[in-house]
Amino acid sequence: MAVDNTALFKIGYGLYVVTSNDGTKDNGFVCNTVCQVTNTPNRVAVTINKQNYSHDTIKATGKMNVCCLSTEAPFKVFEVFGFQSGRNVNKFEGCTPMRSSNGLVYLPKYINSFISLEVEQYIDLDTHGMFICAVTEAEVLGTVETMTYNYYQSNVKPKPQPAKKKGWVCKICGYVYEGDPLPADFICPLCKHPASDFEPLD
Ligand code: FE
Numbered sequence: 001m002a003v004d005n006t007a008l009f010k011i012g013y014g015l016y017v018v019t020s021n022d023g024t025k026d027n028g029f030v031c032n033t034v035c036q037v038t039n040t041p042n043r044v045a046v047t048i049n050k051q052n053y054s055h056d057t058i059k060a061t062g063k064m065n066v067c068c069l070s071t072e073a074p075f076k077v078f079e080v081f082g083f084q085s086g087r088n089v090n091k092f093e094g095c096t097p098m099r100s101s102n103g104l105v106y107l108p109k110y111i112n113s114f115i116s117l118e119v120e121q122y123i124d125l126d127t128h129g130m131f132i133c134a135v136t137e138a139e140v141l142g143t144v145e146t147m148t149y150n151y152y153q154s155n156v157k158p159k160p161q162p163a164k165k166k167g168w169v170c171k172i173c174g175y176v177y178e179g180d181p182l183p184a185d186f187i188c189p190l191c192k193h194p195a196s197d198f199e200p201l202d
Contacts, residue, residue, distance in 0.1 A: 013149040017067040017081050018046060019097075019105050020057045026097065026105045027086035029054045030078055032149055034066050042135040044117055047128050053086045055129055062119040064133070065104045070144035073110035075156050101137050112142040168198040176201065 019028040033047040046066065048055040058064045069077065080091055097105035106114040117133035147156070166180040173191040177198065186195040 015069045015073075015147045015149055015152055017069060017077070017107055017111070018048070018054060018058075019065045019067060020054050020061060020063070021104055022053075022057045022061075022086075025086075025090055026092045027054055027057060028067070028081050028091055028105070028107075029086065030082035031066075037132065043120070044115065044133050044135060045130055046117065046133065047125065047130045049128050057086075058119065058131060059122065059129065063102055063104065063136075064117050064119075064131070065100055065102070065106050066115040066117060067106045067111040068113045068115070069147040070110055070112040070142060071147050071151055071155070072144050073147055073156070075158060077107075077110055078152070078156070100139075112144055112146060113138065113140045165201065167201045168195075169201055171197050171199055 013032040014034065016031050016034045017028045018031045018034070019026065021027065029052055031046065031048065033045075035045050037043050037045045044066065046058075046064065048058065050056075054064075084091070092105060096108060098108050099105055100114060100116045102116045102118075104116065115135055116137040117131075118136050119131045119133050121132040123130040123132065165178055167176055167178045168180070168182040169176050170188045170191060170193060172193045173188060175188050175190045177186065180200075182195050182198050184195055186198070187193070188197065
């Protein structure tokens, strides 16, 4: 029996900012492993890498907010909450967040709902911890659909810049010769000026 790991990439995910507070500052991180697991009562599972500062904070405090990112969330949100650690920086500096009844923050924009969770069970998964939680408060804040991981990959994450074409442009008419070097005897096919009237593309 073969295991094609790329088959697992076909599992769909949403993207969320999960917030918590370590007692001195608000924090949040980007998480894709948020999943409702039962509905009577509502329970939500959130799985967090143990290396993540929020893992320890949430394990200690037993509460978190899940902010459901909408497709309006710009790349900046991922830079602030995803690419740095709350151990070293205050991710909410320069942002005036909203607060839910549990005292934790939620993002003032770029989300379509928040869900406040209280941890009921913790499952140790070696590299990760899985928090099984009760829902204590939840509110819909907008109609824009939830950011999926696929949407992020296709529309939010910056694309690598295509390699610049080498070539020469005619200073007289703007004709572009693709290639380098420009043949010395080249004549512009549009305005018939010689190679000396071309300059390199930059
Ligand atoms: Fe020309």
